[in-house]
Amino acid sequence: MMFRFATVLSFLPVMAAAQDYIRVSEKDVFLNLMEQGDLTHAFYNITVKVTPDGQITGDALGWPVTGNWTWQDGYFCRQMDWGGDEIPYNCQLVEQNGDLVRFTVDQGAGRAAALRLR
Known part of the structure; x- marks a missing residue:
């Protein structure tokens, strides 16, 4: 596979300034967002569903995305597979700005990707 999903996410533009985002630190708040x-x-061409039972499903660039997630110490922790390529376990800072949800790897210390809720 030419591009890895994590690589694709690392190139996504962040659509608003940092001060416009509000941290999501509670699992129930995160689940309410994912229900939207x-x-x-x-x-x-990314569409991913994060379900309350800890599953991640969808596709990106025409390849299937599967995985699982947990909520640990205020962070979204996930492991995924994208078209046969493993995306290693990582805990991410989650922030919201309207219908944008930004995930920042390494508990907020790494690259960020903003995805829209639709």
């Missing part, structure tokens, strides 16, 4: 729709990015 799928996480999408039109340019990269």
